[in-house]
Amino acid sequence: DSGVTQTPKHLITATGQRVTLRCSPRSGDLSVYWYQQSLDQGLQFLIQYYNGEERAKGNILERFSAQQFPDLHSELNLSSLELGDSALYFCASSVVSGKNTGELFFGEGSRLTVL
Protein backbone atom coordinates (compact mmCIF):
# COMPACT_ATOMS: atom_id res chain seq x y z
CA ASP A 1 0.00 0.00 0.00
CA SER A 2 1.56 3.26 -1.20
CA GLY A 3 -0.54 5.44 1.07
CA VAL A 4 -2.05 7.32 -1.88
CA THR A 5 -5.81 6.86 -2.19
CA GLN A 6 -7.78 7.39 -5.36
CA THR A 7 -11.53 7.29 -5.83
CA PRO A 8 -13.47 6.04 -7.62
CA LYS A 9 -11.60 2.95 -8.81
CA HIS A 10 -13.88 2.53 -11.80
CA LEU A 11 -16.16 4.97 -13.56
CA ILE A 12 -18.35 4.49 -16.61
CA THR A 13 -20.01 7.47 -18.18
CA ALA A 14 -21.27 8.82 -21.48
CA THR A 15 -19.78 11.24 -23.96
CA GLY A 16 -20.37 14.85 -23.10
CA GLN A 17 -20.55 14.21 -19.38
CA ARG A 18 -18.34 15.53 -16.59
CA VAL A 19 -16.56 13.54 -13.89
CA THR A 20 -14.40 14.27 -10.89
CA LEU A 21 -11.55 12.06 -9.76
CA ARG A 22 -10.25 12.39 -6.25
CA CYS A 23 -6.83 11.81 -4.77
CA SER A 24 -5.60 11.81 -1.18
CA PRO A 25 -1.80 11.95 -1.02
CA ARG A 26 0.39 10.22 1.51
CA SER A 27 0.42 11.83 4.91
CA GLY A 28 2.89 14.70 4.84
CA ASP A 29 3.31 14.85 1.07
CA LEU A 30 2.71 18.33 -0.25
CA SER A 31 2.91 17.64 -3.94
CA VAL A 32 0.40 15.85 -6.11
CA TYR A 33 0.87 14.78 -9.71
CA TRP A 34 -1.76 13.58 -12.17
CA TYR A 35 -0.97 11.21 -15.02
CA GLN A 36 -3.04 9.66 -17.78
CA GLN A 37 -2.35 6.16 -19.07
CA SER A 38 -4.24 5.19 -22.19
CA LEU A 39 -4.48 1.61 -23.40
CA ASP A 40 -1.05 0.21 -24.22
CA GLN A 41 0.53 3.60 -23.83
CA GLY A 42 2.89 5.18 -21.42
CA LEU A 43 2.21 7.73 -18.76
CA GLN A 44 1.33 11.22 -19.86
CA PHE A 45 1.97 13.92 -17.30
CA LEU A 46 -1.05 16.15 -16.85
CA ILE A 47 -0.45 18.53 -13.99
CA GLN A 48 1.32 19.03 -10.68
CA TYR A 49 0.22 20.86 -7.54
CA TYR A 50 2.34 21.81 -4.59
CA ASN A 51 0.74 22.88 -1.33
CA GLY A 52 -2.35 24.14 -3.08
CA GLU A 53 -0.67 25.89 -5.98
CA GLU A 54 -0.27 24.73 -9.56
CA ARG A 55 3.41 24.10 -10.24
CA ALA A 56 3.71 22.43 -13.62
CA LYS A 57 1.49 21.64 -16.54
CA GLY A 58 1.92 18.89 -19.04
CA ASN A 59 -0.30 17.66 -21.83
CA ILE A 60 -3.55 18.58 -20.12
CA LEU A 61 -6.52 19.40 -22.30
CA GLU A 62 -8.47 22.59 -21.75
CA ARG A 63 -11.50 20.42 -20.93
CA PHE A 64 -9.60 19.11 -17.93
CA SER A 65 -8.85 21.02 -14.76
CA ALA A 66 -7.52 20.22 -11.33
CA GLN A 67 -7.08 21.74 -7.94
CA GLN A 68 -5.49 20.95 -4.61
CA PHE A 69 -7.37 21.82 -1.45
CA PRO A 70 -6.06 23.08 1.92
CA ASP A 71 -6.17 19.55 3.32
CA LEU A 72 -3.88 18.61 0.37
CA HIS A 73 -6.28 16.29 -1.37
CA SER A 74 -6.64 16.93 -5.08
CA GLU A 75 -9.39 16.60 -7.63
CA LEU A 76 -9.12 16.19 -11.39
CA ASN A 77 -12.17 17.40 -13.28
CA LEU A 78 -12.81 16.06 -16.77
CA SER A 79 -15.61 17.67 -18.76
CA SER A 80 -17.22 17.30 -22.18
CA LEU A 81 -15.91 13.78 -22.18
CA GLU A 82 -14.97 12.08 -25.42
CA LEU A 83 -14.38 8.43 -26.21
CA GLY A 84 -10.66 9.10 -26.35
CA ASP A 85 -10.64 10.19 -22.72
CA SER A 86 -11.11 6.59 -21.66
CA ALA A 87 -7.96 5.78 -19.70
CA LEU A 88 -6.44 5.07 -16.35
CA TYR A 89 -5.83 8.23 -14.39
CA PHE A 90 -3.12 8.06 -11.77
CA CYS A 91 -2.37 10.33 -8.91
CA ALA A 92 1.07 10.33 -7.31
CA SER A 93 2.47 12.22 -4.38
CA SER A 94 5.87 13.25 -3.19
CA VAL A 95 7.30 15.30 -0.40
CA VAL A 96 9.02 17.67 -2.83
CA SER A 97 11.24 20.26 -1.40
CA GLY A 98 14.22 22.07 -2.80
CA LYS A 99 16.55 19.24 -1.94
CA ASN A 100 14.16 16.37 -2.28
CA THR A 101 15.39 13.49 -4.36
CA GLY A 102 12.52 11.24 -3.56
CA GLU A 103 10.44 9.02 -5.71
CA LEU A 104 6.77 9.36 -6.50
CA PHE A 105 4.22 7.21 -4.72
CA PHE A 106 1.32 6.18 -6.93
CA GLY A 107 -2.28 5.42 -6.18
CA GLU A 108 -4.05 2.45 -7.73
CA GLY A 109 -5.65 4.64 -10.36
CA SER A 110 -9.14 5.51 -11.51
CA ARG A 111 -10.26 3.68 -14.63
CA LEU A 112 -12.54 5.89 -16.71
CA THR A 113 -14.61 4.40 -19.49
CA VAL A 114 -16.49 6.78 -21.76
CA LEU A 115 -19.24 5.17 -23.84
Add this chain to the structure above:
Amino acid sequence: AQSVAQPEDQVNVAEGNPLTVKCTYSVSGNPYLFWYVQYPNRGLQFLLKYITGDNLVKGSYGFEAEFNKSQTSFHLKKPSALVSDSALYFCAVRDRTSGTYKYIFGTGTRLKVLA
Protein backbone atom coordinates in the same frame (compact mmCIF):
# COMPACT_ATOMS: atom_id res chain seq x y z
CA ALA B 1 14.18 19.02 -22.78
CA GLN B 2 14.64 16.04 -20.54
CA SER B 3 13.56 12.74 -22.00
CA VAL B 4 13.68 9.02 -21.44
CA ALA B 5 13.69 6.27 -24.04
CA GLN B 6 12.89 2.62 -23.59
CA PRO B 7 13.81 1.10 -26.94
CA GLU B 8 12.10 -2.27 -26.42
CA ASP B 9 8.34 -2.62 -26.23
CA GLN B 10 8.69 -6.16 -24.95
CA VAL B 11 11.41 -8.34 -23.53
CA ASN B 12 11.06 -12.11 -23.26
CA VAL B 13 13.32 -14.12 -21.02
CA ALA B 14 13.29 -17.67 -19.68
CA GLU B 15 12.82 -18.19 -15.97
CA GLY B 16 16.17 -18.42 -14.20
CA ASN B 17 17.98 -16.45 -16.88
CA PRO B 18 19.33 -12.94 -16.32
CA LEU B 19 17.18 -10.10 -17.57
CA THR B 20 17.92 -6.60 -18.78
CA VAL B 21 15.43 -3.85 -19.53
CA LYS B 22 17.01 -0.92 -21.31
CA CYS B 23 16.64 2.78 -20.66
CA THR B 24 18.49 5.77 -22.06
CA TYR B 25 18.03 9.34 -21.00
CA SER B 26 18.69 12.88 -22.06
CA VAL B 27 19.06 15.47 -19.34
CA SER B 28 20.84 18.67 -18.62
CA GLY B 29 22.67 18.61 -15.33
CA ASN B 30 22.83 15.67 -12.98
CA PRO B 31 20.20 13.05 -13.72
CA TYR B 32 17.80 11.71 -11.14
CA LEU B 33 16.65 8.36 -12.53
CA PHE B 34 14.01 5.91 -11.39
CA TRP B 35 12.55 2.52 -12.24
CA TYR B 36 8.95 1.57 -11.55
CA VAL B 37 6.98 -1.63 -12.10
CA GLN B 38 3.29 -1.91 -12.92
CA TYR B 39 1.33 -5.13 -12.51
CA PRO B 40 -2.00 -5.52 -14.34
CA ASN B 41 -4.69 -3.14 -13.10
CA ARG B 42 -2.40 -1.74 -10.42
CA GLY B 43 -0.57 1.49 -9.78
CA LEU B 44 3.14 1.95 -10.34
CA GLN B 45 5.47 0.67 -7.66
CA PHE B 46 8.88 2.17 -7.04
CA LEU B 47 11.80 -0.22 -7.60
CA LEU B 48 14.95 1.85 -7.31
CA LYS B 49 16.55 5.19 -8.00
CA TYR B 50 19.88 6.74 -8.89
CA ILE B 51 20.69 10.14 -7.48
CA THR B 52 24.43 10.08 -6.98
CA GLY B 53 27.19 7.77 -5.82
CA ASP B 54 27.72 4.17 -6.88
CA ASN B 55 26.81 3.41 -10.45
CA LEU B 56 25.19 0.12 -9.44
CA VAL B 57 21.98 0.69 -7.55
CA LYS B 58 20.15 -2.10 -5.75
CA GLY B 59 16.41 -2.06 -5.30
CA SER B 60 13.37 -4.09 -4.43
CA TYR B 61 12.69 -7.72 -5.39
CA GLY B 62 16.31 -8.40 -6.33
CA PHE B 63 16.43 -5.80 -9.08
CA GLU B 64 19.40 -3.57 -9.71
CA ALA B 65 20.25 -0.90 -12.23
CA GLU B 66 23.50 0.30 -13.69
CA PHE B 67 24.01 3.98 -14.31
CA ASN B 68 26.37 4.71 -17.19
CA LYS B 69 27.06 8.38 -17.67
CA SER B 70 29.06 8.07 -20.88
CA GLN B 71 26.33 6.04 -22.56
CA THR B 72 23.51 7.98 -20.83
CA SER B 73 21.91 4.70 -19.87
CA PHE B 74 20.22 3.30 -16.81
CA HIS B 75 19.45 -0.33 -17.57
CA LEU B 76 17.43 -2.46 -15.16
CA LYS B 77 18.83 -5.90 -14.40
CA LYS B 78 18.14 -9.01 -12.42
CA PRO B 79 20.47 -12.02 -12.22
CA SER B 80 17.72 -14.63 -12.28
CA ALA B 81 14.24 -13.89 -13.59
CA LEU B 82 11.06 -15.19 -12.00
CA VAL B 83 7.71 -15.74 -13.71
CA SER B 84 6.27 -13.32 -11.16
CA ASP B 85 8.54 -10.57 -12.55
CA SER B 86 6.32 -10.44 -15.62
CA ALA B 87 4.96 -6.90 -15.66
CA LEU B 88 5.29 -3.48 -17.29
CA TYR B 89 8.44 -1.57 -16.38
CA PHE B 90 8.89 2.17 -16.61
CA CYS B 91 12.05 4.22 -16.50
CA ALA B 92 11.69 7.84 -15.38
CA VAL B 93 13.80 10.95 -15.07
CA ARG B 94 13.16 13.92 -12.89
CA ASP B 95 13.02 17.16 -14.83
CA ARG B 96 13.72 20.32 -12.97
CA THR B 97 12.88 23.38 -15.02
CA SER B 98 11.64 26.73 -13.89
CA GLY B 99 12.09 25.74 -10.29
CA THR B 100 9.62 22.91 -10.31
CA TYR B 101 9.85 19.15 -10.60
CA LYS B 102 8.31 16.97 -13.26
CA TYR B 103 8.83 13.27 -13.61
CA ILE B 104 9.10 12.16 -17.22
CA PHE B 105 8.34 8.52 -17.90
CA GLY B 106 9.42 6.30 -20.74
CA THR B 107 6.88 4.44 -22.82
CA GLY B 108 7.32 1.27 -20.80
CA THR B 109 8.72 -2.19 -21.53
CA ARG B 110 6.62 -5.27 -21.07
CA LEU B 111 8.66 -8.05 -19.50
CA LYS B 112 7.52 -11.58 -20.06
CA VAL B 113 9.26 -14.33 -18.12
CA LEU B 114 8.59 -17.74 -19.56
CA ALA B 115 8.43 -20.83 -17.38
